[in-house]
Amino acid sequence: MTAPTADLIDYDDVIAEFNPVLGLEVHVELGTATKMFCGCPTEFGAEPNTQVCPVCIGLPGSLPVVNAAAVESAIRIGLALNCTVRPSSQFARKNYFYPDQPKNYQISQYDEPIVYDGHLDVVLADGTPWRIEIERAHMEEDTGKSLHIGGAGRIHGASHSLLDYNRAGVPLVEIVTRPIEGTGARAPEVARAYVTALRDLLKALDVSDVRMDQGSLRCDANVSLMAKDATEFGTRTETKNVNSLRSVEVAVRHEMRRQAAILRAGGEIIQETRHFQESDGTTLAGRRKETAEDYRYFPEPDLAPVQPDPAWIEQLATTMPEMPWLRRARIQQEWGVSDEVMRDLMNVGAVDLIIATVDAGAPAEASRSWWVSFLAQQANTREVELADLPITPAQVASVIAMVEAGTLTNKLAQQVIVAVLDGEGEPDAIVADRGLEVVRDDSALQSAVDEALAANPDIAEKIRSGKVAAAGKIVGDVMKATRGQADPARVKELVLASCS
Secondary structure (H helix, E strand, C coil): CCCCCCCCCCHHHHHHHEEEEEEEEEEEECCCCECCCCCCECCCCCCCCCCCCCCCCCCCCCCCCCCHHHHHHHHHHHHHCCCEECCCECCEEEECCCCCCCCCEEEECCCCCCEEEEEEEEECCCCCEEEEEEEEEEEEECCCEEEEECHHHCCCCCCEEEEECCCCCCEEEEEEECCECCCHHHHHHHHHHHHHHHHHHHHHHCCCCCCHHHCCEEEEEEEEEEECCCCCCCCCEEEEEECCHHHHHHHHHHHHHHHHHHHHCCCCCCCEEEEEECCCCEEEEEEECCCCCCCEEEECCCCCCECCCHHHHHHHHCCCCCCHHHHHHHHHHHHCCCHHHHHHHHHCCCHHHHHHHHHCCCCHHHHHHHHHCHHHHHHHHHCCCHHHCCCCHHHHHHHHHHHHCCCCCHHHHHHHHHHHHCCCCCHHHHHHHHCCCCECCHHHHHHHHHHHHHHCHHHHHHHHCCCHHHHHHHHHHHHHHCCCCECHHHHHHHHHHHCC
16 A cells, blocks of 8 residues: 655654654766776767777677776775775676666675775764764676656656667766664755765765766665654665755655655555656656565676785875865865854855865955855756856856956856856857957947936936936946946946046
């Protein structure tokens, strides 16, 4: 017995009746030049099926070879997550039938992951610390990509499917938490904070570009509910491939409300995968999972165990970068901002972006202003995370430099940034193509001022009588006439001089 998806109960009622339990599995595409077990390139966005070979499409007689750079990245991730590195870890064949994996199995790690038993400390929006226990992180290869034609993009109801195997074999590390208990009403927030902190850590390690919009970082969110007096976990669902920080939080909250509605009505939760719907924040049923582990594994016969040299592991530990939380503490002191301001910057995901913009040559104050005001508004309008906006800190720094030099006004700079976000090119090229530079020709500005004063004789008289504030109307008209390309301060000077 189940309840319809639309039957959701109030979130406060969920918390009053149930204890949520989370489990988060994060898949990280590593930023290696070649795939996990072959020499094919991993460049994102290439023409379909142009980055494939007999190994990654599973042709008979092909033999895999482990990518050493991927092993190094996996160990670095484990060290950063306070994990133990296993002296000897084994690859296995994870058998299942699905067309996006042409071998009908995925090379992964099962009972011998490369690192295990770690933790990551995260900070919630109000500054509350929370420790997330890490069960394991293991290496595997990514699957291909299916495009279902018809059926609203899903396999059910599709007329046919297209397969792109460029992604098949791309190196992955899957990071799996232990059950996360005791979060109560903050469960969705804890989930988002964990994925956010993990993304920041992986970016600092330079092992992945962590582009959630491109699938480089994907989260599977396991959610179950326990009655307040229960001693055993409830049946869990697994919402697959959630690809934004906001969506992680929304998906967890929705699943809690959906499951609570079913349990309150006397129904049972089906153990299944579910698919998050970005359009309305709901989840839809996917594939049933009859047992907690419904795949068949056996050791990969073509690959020897991975046995990293302890001296090499120690050497890698000495090359770890400054951890994001330590860097933020240092930067906060350098910027001289309060804990509250720093938390606000962290909550909108702006800290690392501001740092990178400053590193690209922009002043810290201007960098903060652009990221937390106009760019944050753009992210909200476009319904993406701030870090997922298609603009780099270097491009933002370039725009700020033009504002600082007087080449652009803030209004013109906003036009340039929107154009960059819309994919029109680099800031300097957009300024040149659109002719957006500030008008510095005083004769042209004076002509526009004279026309505006002539068209508004009453305003001109007020200015002459000493009502300087009235000049704002004339300045506005001049700015409109020059398409915002005049320097408003210089225009005001010319207006007042003309009326003196």
